[in-house]
Amino acid sequence: MEAVIEACQTYGFFRAVNHGVPRELLSRSLELSAAFFALPDEEKTKVRPRPVEVTPLPAGYYRLPSHSPDKNEYLLTLQPHLGHNL
Numbered sequence: 001m002e003a004v005i006e007a008c009q010t011y012g013f014f015r016a017v018n019h020g021v022p023r024e025l026l027s028r029s030l031e032l033s034a035a036f037f038a039l040p041d042e043e044k045t046k047v048r049p050r051p052v053e054v055t056p057l058p059a060g061y062y063r064l065p066s067h068s069p070d071k072n073e074y075l076l077t078l079q080p081h082l083g084h085n086l
Contacts, residue, residue, distance in 0.1 A: 044061045044063075045063075049061070049062055057076060061075050062076070
């Protein structure tokens with residue numbers, strides 16, 4: 001766990017390897033992710049996070065405010081069987 005913390009503090013991210021997820025599934029998820037983030041903002045914002053009362057995590061699309069030092073945007077999805085995705 002210390003290596004993960006150090007990587008996040010030093011580089012801002014970490015990469016997990018030897019996790020058992022098939023390479024084809026990873027490739028497909030990266031392909032779909034790139035396609036989603038290439039959409040115009042008005043399309044991405046249609047996938048807004050669900051309210052906290054409905055889901056334990058804000059599943060959906062979110063962009064950090066313009067005044068934030070990070071200009072990140074993300075799409076959070078959960079396991080489909082949990083029923084929390086949009």
